[in-house]
Amino acid sequence: xxxxxxxxxxxxxxxxxxxxxxxxxxxxxxxxxxxxxxxxxxxxxxxxxxxxxxxxxxxxxxxxxxxxxxxxxxxxxxxxxxxxxxxxxxxxxxxxxxxxxxxxxxxxxxxxxxxxxxxxxxxxxxxxxxxxxxxxxxxxxxxxxxxxxxxxxxxxxxxxxxxxxxxxxxxxxxxxxxxxxxxxxxxxxxxxxxxxxxxxxxxxxxxxxxxxxxxxxxxxxxxxxxxxxxxxxxxxxxxxxxxxxxxxx
Numbered sequence: 001x002x003x004x005x006x007x008x009x010x011x012x013x014x015x016x017x018x019x020x021x022x023x024x025x026x027x028x029x030x031x032x033x034x035x036x037x038x039x040x041x042x043x044x045x046x047x048x049x050x051x052x053x054x055x056x057x058x059x060x061x062x063x064x065x066x067x068x069x070x071x072x073x074x075x076x077x078x079x080x081x082x083x084x085x086x087x088x089x090x091x092x093x094x095x096x097x098x099x100x101x102x103x104x105x106x107x108x109x110x111x112x113x114x115x116x117x118x119x120x121x122x123x124x125x126x127x128x129x130x131x132x133x134x135x136x137x138x139x140x141x142x143x144x145x146x147x148x149x150x151x152x153x154x155x156x157x158x159x160x161x162x163x164x165x166x167x168x169x170x171x172x173x174x175x176x177x178x179x180x181x182x183x184x185x186x187x188x189x190x191x192x193x194x195x196x197x198x199x200x201x202x203x204x205x206x207x208x209x210x211x212x213x214x215x216x217x218x219x220x221x222x223x224x225x226x227x228x229x230x231x232x233x234x235x236x237x238x239x240x241x242x243x244x245x246x247x248x249x
Contacts, residue, residue: 100115162176
């Protein structure tokens with residue numbers, strides 16, 4: 001039996017008289033796939049527009065498009081608001097004493113505020129400011145500020161510096177006073193991040209205290225030196241140890 005798709009003069013005549021169906025052209029699978037992918041990847045014009053461009057182009061859309069445009073506009077608006085909220089701060093700002101109430105105590109509702117009182121002549125204060133500057137970028141939803149201590153508190157003793165206060169809704173939620181409580185002169189960025197996270201001011205991605213091993217080692221050492229003391233004395237020393245370690249770490 002003769003193939004109806006065969007290219008012959010006789011088949012062409014039969015097709016002209018409608019006896020044979022039109023010849024089926026072989027499909028280019030690569031071309032078909034390309035066209036299908038292009039169609040699937042096609043982006044509506046309004047999906048590439050900013051909010052301002054959407055307003056200017058409203059007259060160019062039909063009714064069905066306008067429904068989609070409005071839905072898309074609301075989505076973009078929510079994304080923008082969310083981004084603005086997350087990136088509200090993002091830097092360690094310098095304030096003066098007379099700005100303390102406005103910038104710290106009366107900060108917007110539910111905003112965490114971290115303020116560092118410092119003196120630039122104290123190396124530990126300089127180190128803390130360096131760390132806070134990096135943390136402010138990492139946690140832009142938290143407000144980070146610093147102030148020269150004399151502009152806020154007169155005659156504040158150097159042994160109490162650095163001083164970090166954590167505020168929320170006008171209330172102090174945490175404090176780190178002095179070199180030891182702030183983490184020591186060799187303070188690492190991750191260690192300060194952990195301390196601030198413990199107060200709730202930031203949501204760290206650290207899974208455990210960076211100084212965990214050091215704490216465990218110190219506890220073991222203190223316990224071993226106390227093992228020969230009587231029970232009551234040991235209990236007292238244990239309480240003192242916990243207090244000391246809590247202030248250090």
